[in-house]
Amino acid sequence: MKKISIIVSCYNEQESLPLFYKEITKVMEEMDKNTFELIFVNDGSKDNTLNIIKDFAKKDKRVRFVSFSRNFGKEAAMLAGLDYSTGDYVTLMDADLQDPPKMLPEMLEIIEKEDYDCVGTRRVTRKGEPPIRSFFARMFYKLINHMSKIEMVDGARDYRLMTRQMVNSILECREYNRYSKGLWSFVGYKTKWLEFENVERVAGETKWSFWKLFKYAIEGIVAFTTVPLTIAGFLGMLFCFIAFIFILIIIIKTIIFGDPVSGWPSLACIIIFVSGVQLFFLGILGEYIAKMYLETKKRPIYIVKETEEEKK
Numbered sequence: 315m316k317k318i319s320i321i322v323s324c325y326n327e328q329e330s331l332p333l334f335y336k337e338i339t340k341v342m343e344e345m346d347k348n349t350f351e352l353i354f355v356n357d358g359s360k361d362n363t364l365n366i367i368k369d370f371a372k373k374d375k376r377v378r379f380v381s382f383s384r385n386f387g388k389e390a391a392m393l394a395g396l397d398y399s400t401g402d403y404v405t406l407m408d409a410d411l412q413d414p415p416k417m418l419p420e421m422l423e424i425i426e427k428e429d430y431d432c433v434g435t436r437r438v439t440r441k442g443e444p445p446i447r448s449f450f451a452r453m454f455y456k457l458i459n460h461m462s463k464i465e466m467v468d469g470a471r472d473y474r475l476m477t478r479q480m481v482n483s484i485l486e487c488r489e490y491n492r493y494s495k496g497l498w499s500f501v502g503y504k505t506k507w508l509e510f511e512n513v514e515r516v517a518g519e520t521k522w523s524f525w526k527l528f529k530y531a532i533e534g535i536v537a538f539t540t541v542p543l544t545i546a547g548f549l550g551m552l553f554c555f556i557a558f559i560f561i562l563i564i565i566i567k568t569i570i571f572g573d574p575v576s577g578w579p580s581l582a583c584i585i586i587f588v589s590g591v592q593l594f595f596l597g598i599l600g601e602y603i604a605k606m607y608l609e610t611k612k613r614p615i616y617i618v619k620e621t622e623e624e625k626k
């Protein structure tokens with residue numbers, strides 16, 4: 315008999331939580347050969363989420379919870395869940411039923427019978443998502459997979475079932491700027507991918523604006539590749555080379571034809587262009603330095619205000 319930890323990060327999920335709980339208990343009953351712990355991580359919700367979770371905990375012994383002192387973001391919430399989990403297998407789910415709990419029995423069967431350490435899920439469609447968002451998401455995956463040695467699967471969700479061994483490896487990565495999609499592949503292990511059609515959120519609304527997603531994408535790039543820095547160096551060299559050729563041409567022209575001063579508009583354009591490029595790469599450098607700055611402060615990744623243990 316194996317123990318399975320189900321980790322659910324929740325931020326303002328009062329509408330979806332009751333629906334989620336109903337669905338997940340159905341699945342847990344179906345898998346009655348195993349024991350469960352259901353860990354809700356309340357990521358500083360401003361609505362009634364925490365009270366709903368406490369109600370679950372009161373009537374259901376399988377329910378545990380961790381409640382943050384403020385909103386720390388989904389990455390921090392997932393880490394807290396993993397820290398608190400005690401199961402032999404651990405799974406992460408969203409509270410909005412976009413990660414179908416009914417896939418769990420199949421995932422467990424694969425991890426127990428076949429030789430895998432992890433069963434991940436990826437959505438093959440992005441139905442119900444704004445087309446612009448899908449387009450940029452696809453571009454992002456192309457870009458980062460070109461730049462980084464770590465493979466990131468397009469459409470991969472954080473919904474996955476992992477062995478205790480893999481979870482422990484992930485817990486060894488204590489970086490402040492967490493980008494889980496990269497961390498899952500960084501730790502390695504054998505992953506089998508299950509595909510499913512995108513499901514729309516049951517209730518409430520998404521917490522991801524386009525801008526937030528954009529910043530998250532930059533985070534992923536900075537966290538898992540230094541190729542942008544290399545490009546900066548390479549472009550710098552290229553520009554020096556072009557400048558050298560131009561100098562030669564100008565010297566030769568002046569010697570042969572005279573006429574040393576002409577073409578100041580082109581000069582102005584070149585100066586603006588080159589300083590633009592410089593500022594751009596200074597910005598990229600800044601991104602990396604900013605991340606280093608945050609990392610060296612060693613601030614806690616999340617702060618827990620209460621858990622179910624203190625309540626009992």
Ligand code: UDP
Nearest residue numbers: 323324325357387388391408409520521522
């Ligand atoms: N979430 C969280 N902290 C946050 C934002 C989101 O714990 O700061 C949780 C949220 O409650 C949900 C999951 O992360 O369970 C996914 O969020 P959402 O559905 O808004 O993202 P989407 O599915 O649209 O990418």
Ligand code: MG
Nearest residue numbers: 408410412515
């Ligand atoms: Mg969602």
